[in-house]
Amino acid sequence: IVELAADGGKHPDTISTLTGDPISMPVQLSGERHELEAVRLLAPVIPRSKVVGVGRNYAAHAAELGNEVPEVPLLFFKPNTSVIGPDEPIIYPEPVHEMAYEGELALVIGRICRDVPAERVDEVIFGYTVANDVTARDLQKTDGQWARAKGYDTFCPLGPWITTHQSVAEMGDVMITTTVDGEQRQHGSTSLMLRDITELVVYISSFTTLLPGDVILTGTPAGVGELLPGHEVAVSVDGIGTLTNTVIRK
Amino acid sequence: IVELAADGGKHPDTISTLTGDPISMPVQLSGERHELEAVRLLAPVIPRSKVVGVGRNYAAHAAELGNEVPEVPLLFFKPNTSVIGPDEPIIYPEPVHEMAYEGELALVIGRICRDVPAERVDEVIFGYTVANDVTARDLQKTDGQWARAKGYDTFCPLGPWITTHQSVAEMGDVMITTTVDGEQRQHGSTSLMLRDITELVVYISSFTTLLPGDVILTGTPAGVGELLPGHEVAVSVDGIGTLTNTVIRK
Numbered sequence: 001i002v003e004l005a006a007d008g009g010k011h012p013d014t015i016s017t018l019t020g021d022p023i024s025m026p027v028q029l030s031g032e033r034h035e036l037e038a039v040r041l042l043a044p045v046i047p048r049s050k051v052v053g054v055g056r057n058y059a060a061h062a063a064e065l066g067n068e069v070p071e072v073p074l075l076f077f078k079p080n081t082s083v084i085g086p087d088e089p090i091i092y093p094e095p096v097h098e099m100a101y102e103g104e105l106a107l108v109i110g111r112i113c114r115d116v117p118a119e120r121v122d123e124v125i126f127g128y129t130v131a132n133d134v135t136a137r138d139l140q141k142t143d144g145q146w147a148r149a150k151g152y153d154t155f156c157p158l159g160p161w162i163t164t165h166q167s168v169a170e171m172g173d174v175m176i177t178t179t180v181d182g183e184q185r186q187h188g189s190t191s192l193m194l195r196d197i198t199e200l201v202v203y204i205s206s207f208t209t210l211l212p213g214d215v216i217l218t219g220t221p222a223g224v225g226e227l228l229p230g231h232e233v234a235v236s237v238d239g240i241g242t243l244t245n246t247v248i249r250k
Numbered sequence: 251i252v253e254l255a256a257d258g259g260k261h262p263d264t265i266s267t268l269t270g271d272p273i274s275m276p277v278q279l280s281g282e283r284h285e286l287e288a289v290r291l292l293a294p295v296i297p298r299s300k301v302v303g304v305g306r307n308y309a310a311h312a313a314e315l316g317n318e319v320p321e322v323p324l325l326f327f328k329p330n331t332s333v334i335g336p337d338e339p340i341i342y343p344e345p346v347h348e349m350a351y352e353g354e355l356a357l358v359i360g361r362i363c364r365d366v367p368a369e370r371v372d373e374v375i376f377g378y379t380v381a382n383d384v385t386a387r388d389l390q391k392t393d394g395q396w397a398r399a400k401g402y403d404t405f406c407p408l409g410p411w412i413t414t415h416q417s418v419a420e421m422g423d424v425m426i427t428t429t430v431d432g433e434q435r436q437h438g439s440t441s442l443m444l445r446d447i448t449e450l451v452v453y454i455s456s457f458t459t460l461l462p463g464d465v466i467l468t469g470t471p472a473g474v475g476e477l478l479p480g481h482e483v484a485v486s487v488d489g490i491g492t493l494t495n496t497v498i499r500k
Contacts, residue, residue, distance in 0.1 A: 048298075049329055050327075050329040050330070050331070052397070055395065070394065071392075072392075072393060074393070074394060074395055075395060075397040075398055076395045076397050077300075077327040077329060077397055077401070079299055079300040079327060079458055080299050080300070081299050081300070081458055081459040081460075081461065082458070093457065095456075114403070142321075142322075143324070143325075144320065144324060145305065145324055145326045145395065146395060147302070147325040147326050147327055148325055148457050151327070151457060151458050152457045152458065153364070153458060153459050206345075207343065207398050207401060207402045207403070208329055208331055208332070208398075208401050208402065209331045210331075211331065
C-alpha cells in the first residue's frame, strides 16, 4: 500500500508491505514500512490470463493515423510476458524501425466475471493503473494481426501502482498526459473515449471470462509518436500517478 | 500418465495420477490408477501465459479462404480462458452466424525460453497435443483483429493428453484428421506446413518469452468448414490421439 504526501496521510510517501495478494485474497499489513524512494516498484500486476487492448478508442487518435473509427471495439491481446514495471527499460527490438508510445488508462479486474451488466461494472474493477501500450508501428502495418507488433517483451509497462478508491464515473473524466524527455506529447481526457469504461467491460466480458488481475487497456488519446533508444517516456493519469520508462537497445 | 493398449504397456487404457505438475516440477506417481473410460479428462494444460496461434500455415488452407500466403508467420493470441478439455462443449455464441473448426497440432512449451536457436527447439518442447482452433468466421472478417473471433470462451479445445516421447522431426510428418459427425473433413500432413515446428518456435521466441505450459497452435490444413449446434467435431493427430467436442447453444 502506497501512501502519498498528496493524499494527506500520516506516513507520506511511504509503502507498506502486505501479506497475500489483494486481487485474489484477504490481505494483512505485514507491519513493514519503507520510504517510497528507497524501494524499487515492480509491475503492480502480472495478469494470470490476459491484457486486452482497445484500438482506436479516441476519434482524434484514429484520425491522426488515418484510420476510421471502428464499428465495434477493436480488440487485441498483449501477452503477460510483455508486462514490465515502472523504471524498467523498454527494449527496442532489432527488427523494428518505428516504435511508438501510447499512454493509456488501465483497468485491473478484481473478480471472475462474464456478461457483466452495465450497472455492475464498478463491482468487477479492482482498481486503476497507468499503461504504455508500446507498439511497433511498422510491424503493425505489415504483419496484419498485431500479436508481434504489440506483444514484444517489455511492450506493456504498467504502474506505478493500482489505485482502488475511484469509481468508474470518476475515472471517466481524468487527463492522460504523455511526455518524451520531458516534452508533452499527449494530453487528453478519458471523457473523449468512443466507448467508455462501462461499455468496454460489458463488451469484452460478453465473449471472454475475465479473471482477477486481468488488465484492460482503454485506448490512447491523440498525440502518439515515435520512441527512440535513449528516450525517457512518462505517462501520467490524474488521480493515479506517473509511469516512467526508458528505451534502450539490448 | 495415460497408458494406451496400442502402446503395448502393462496396464492398457489406464491412467496413473501424479503428484505435482510435470511441466514445471519433478513429479511422482501417486500410486493411483484408473481405467481411462472411468475418468473425465480435463484440458491437459491451461497456459500460464499464452496460446499463440498461426494463421494460414498451410497453402491449401490459405487458398480455400481466398487468402495469400503471408510473408511472415501470421500470429494471434487466444486467451487461456478459451481453453476447454476433451468432451467439454463448444458453446455457439449468440452474436455468431458462422462458426468453423480448425484441426491442428499443438506444441506445449516445457521451459522458459527466448530467442531459441533452431537446433535447440526439441529441448524447449514439453510435448504435443491436439487442438481445435475454433473461429467465428463472420467476426473474423468484420472485426479486423481476431481477438473476439478466436477468443470466445470454449473456442480452444485441447487434448486429450500431451504426448512427450516424440521429436520435432517425428511430428513433422503426421496426419491431422478432422471429422464432423463422423464424416471426414480435414486430412492433411504436418509436412505441408509452410513454416515447420522449428521455424515457428524460432520466430515466436524471437519476440516473446515462452513460459512452461504455453501452447503454440501450428495452423490448420485444408478442409475447414462450418460447425453448427449439435455437431460432434473430432480432431485426430497420428501418434497423439483424438480430441472430441460437441457444439451446443448455451
